[in-house]
Amino acid sequence: MPVRSSHLALVARAAATAVIAAALTTTAPAATATAGTSGLLDLVCAQQLLPEPTRLASALEHGVSALLVRLRNDLTVDELAHLAADDTTWLDECGSVFVTDHATPQDQQVTAEALPAESVPSDVFALASRPGSTRTIYLDFDGATYSGTRWKDGAEIVSPAYSIDADRTTFSATERAQIYLAWRTVAEDYAPFDVNVTTQRPDPSALSRTASTDQTYGIPVVVTPTNSVGSGCGCGGISYLGIFGTVNATDYQPAWIFTAGSGTGGYDVGQIISHEVGHTFGLSHDGTNQASYYAGAKGWAPIMGSSYGKRASHWSSGEYAAANNTEDDTAVIARTAPVLVDDHGNGAVGATRLTAGTTATGTITTRTDADAFTFSANGRTALSVAGPAGLSNLDVRLTILNQVGATVATIDPTADVADDAAMSATWSVDLPTTAATYVAVVDGTGFGAPTEAGRYSDYGSLGAYAVTLATGGSTATPPPFTTPTTTTTTTSTTTTPTHTTSAPSIAFVTTRLPAARAGSRYRATIRFSGPVSEARVDWRLPRGLRWAVVGDRVVIRGRVRRSSAGRFATVLSGDGDSVRRVFRLVVR
Numbered sequence: 097m098p099v100r101s102s103h104l105a106l107v108a109r110a111a112a113t114a115v116i117a118a119a120l121t122t123t124a125p126a127a128t129a130t131a132g133t134s135g136l137l138d139l140v141c142a143q144q145l146l147p148e149p150t151r152l153a154s155a156l157e158h159g160v161s162a163l164l165v166r167l168r169n170d171l172t173v174d175e176l177a178h179l180a181a182d183d184t185t186w187l188d189e190c191g192s193v194f195v196t197d198h199a200t201p202q203d204q205q206v207t208a209e210a211l212p213a214e215s216v217p218s219d220v221f222a223l224a225s226r227p228g229s230t231r232t233i234y235l236d237f238d239g240a241t242y243s244g245t246r247w248k249d250g251a252e253i254v255s256p257a258y259s260i261d262a263d264r265t266t267f268s269a270t271e272r273a274q275i276y277l278a279w280r281t282v283a284e285d286y287a288p289f290d291v292n293v294t295t296q297r298p299d300p301s302a303l304s305r306t307a308s309t310d311q312t313y314g315i316p317v318v319v320t321p322t323n324s325v326g327s328g329c330g331c332g333g334i335s336y337l338g339i340f341g342t343v344n345a346t347d348y349q350p351a352w353i354f355t356a357g358s359g360t361g362g363y364d365v366g367q368i369i370s371h372e373v374g375h376t377f378g379l380s381h382d383g384t385n386q387a388s389y390y391a392g393a394k395g396w397a398p399i400m401g402s403s404y405g406k407r408a409s410h411w412s413s414g415e416y417a418a419a420n421n422t423e424d425d426t427a428v429i430a431r432t433a434p435v436l437v438d439d440h441g442n443g444a445v446g447a448t449r450l451t452a453g454t455t456a457t458g459t460i461t462t463r464t465d466a467d468a469f470t471f472s473a474n475g476r477t478a479l480s481v482a483g484p485a486g487l488s489n490l491d492v493r494l495t496i497l498n499q500v501g502a503t504v505a506t507i508d509p510t511a512d513v514a515d516d517a518a519m520s521a522t523w524s525v526d527l528p529t530t531a532a533t534y535v536a537v538v539d540g541t542g543f544g545a546p547t548e549a550g551r552y553s554d555y556g557s558l559g560a561y562a563v564t565l566a567t568g569g570s571t572a573t574p575p576p577f578t579t580p581t582t583t584t585t586t587t588s589t590t591t592t593p594t595h596t597t598s599a600p601s602i603a604f605v606t607t608r609l610p611a612a613r614a615g616s617r618y619r620a621t622i623r624f625s626g627p628v629s630e631a632r633v634d635w636r637l638p639r640g641l642r643w644a645v646v647g648d649r650v651v652i653r654g655r656v657r658r659s660s661a662g663r664f665a666t667v668l669s670g671d672g673d674s675v676r677r678v679f680r681l682v683v684r
Contacts, residue, residue, distance in 0.1 A: 294597045378428050
């Protein structure tokens with residue numbers, strides 16, 4: 097994208113003044129929150145703010161109204177500040193935010209390889225993860241032409257099909273295999289949500305939203321070799337922020353993936369697709385105070401950071417060390433692509449019956465979700481739980497209960513570097529010859545303290561899985577990898593376990609704090625829910641502020657004398673559970 101002109105400040109001030117005046121005097125009703133702010137979008141675009149696309153920080157420094165940008169893009173003060181600190185964030189001529197994501201370094205780009213022919217469907221352009229959903233993420237690999245959009249001033253944009261070789265007229269076996277792998281990767285990332293990830297071209301009505309009552313909408317994503325959208329962007333992908341589910345936002349489509357910047361390997365292409373679509377849901381980057389993207393460690397990284405080549409990639413709430421973004425990713429996505437209805441009961445009551453020699457499937461949709469299966473077993477028994485090989489987000493913890501509800505075993509393999517074996521779990525045991533009834537509880541778990549490099553909580557440990565049972569001479573297809581040695585804990589049969597999933601969990605309702613102004617009085621509340629018996633702030637607040645618990649909230653008040661930016665943590669405890677969240681407080 098080109099750099100702003102030297103006369104940007106004068107142009108921006110004049111345009112902003114005219115548009116803010118119009119916005120504040122209009123009597124038109126505001127659009128609903130679920131439908132976006134399309135009425136204001138149209139009003140703002142009647143008067144261009146900028147002569148050309150400009151980095152957000154530069155635009156604000158040279159006179160573009162922060163208030164107008166916030167209204168235009170439905171942002172809080174802190175959200176705007178976070179975006180402005182990221183050099184990948186731009187404003188278009190009308191003041192809409194878009195993101196140009198950095199290319200993967202050449203030495204980290206993966207070269208596409210062929211997959212076994214029997215593992216790839218015959219038609220990779222008819223894939224659909226949830227065909228019954230009214231929400232769609234369309235992965236367009238076979239070339240596209242767009243015109244009349246906000247991209248490239250509305251000029252026609254012709255994007256050739258995804259290709260690895262010089263032949264762009266046909267898809268080789270390797271290319272089809274990588275398209276399939278990319279689709280599987282995106283489908284797994286969005287598995288907890290009611291949205292269909294598909295490679296089959298939908299009707300245009302499935303991708304546009306015409307009114308707040310229109311519940312059929314989506315986003316197209318064009319995967320193409322090179323960037324023909326804008327000059328000066330040697331990037332891996334670009335997309336507008338927060339347009340998924342916004343009324344009359346088709347002009348801001350599609351999102352773009354450039355394999356010259358991402359590499360042609362299907363897994364990494366899938367990772368950047370999920371990342372760009374995350375921007376269209378309204379998500380910003382997971383970085384640190386020193387970098388726009390956090391690359392994680394030891395096989396783990398956040399999806400909205402840099403998750404290229406990582407075995408475990410998760411949606412994040414900024415629990416890792418030095419995180420600069422505590423955005424609740426899954427909650428933001430769920431505003432326009434709701435979390436799926438629970439598919440299995442959480443305990444012995446309502447457990448799904450599992451038959452030996454067969455496979456059952458399920459999805460862990462939230463950190464509080466657990467799925468239970470009841471089964472009879474005797475003799476040599478193996479019960480295995482695993483997500484999609486090579487790309488599952490779910491780190492499985494498997495708990496086995498006997499017929500009186502006592503815990504027989506807890507299986508939670510670990511590895512220093514995330515891999516398939518550590519993300520799955522198998523209960524392997526020799527039982528008496530007389531059959532008995534058991535319950536297997538599948539849950540997503542974390543590994544270690546999230547503030548340690550390469551470790552993570554159960555926040556993003558979500559996704560699809562399959563359960564297989566072999567017992568008493570039966571057989572079932574096991575997961576295609578070796579299960580590591582597991583730790584088994586035996587518990588007295590007279591103990592009745594307490595299932596935290598049957599009671600409301602403690603949680604933070606507030607996830608962001610408003611900024612304070614130096615020298616002025618400040619008051620903010622951190623609301624929480626659930627059976628909280630204690631709430632406390634365990635890091636020091638800025639000097640001049642104090643906190644107190646009042647009912648279902650922590651109230652912070654006082655006066656800060658100096659401008660600063662810092663973080664503090666709040667801890668909620670109750671019913672044997674504890675939740676910790678780091679809040680960022682900016683004093684301007």
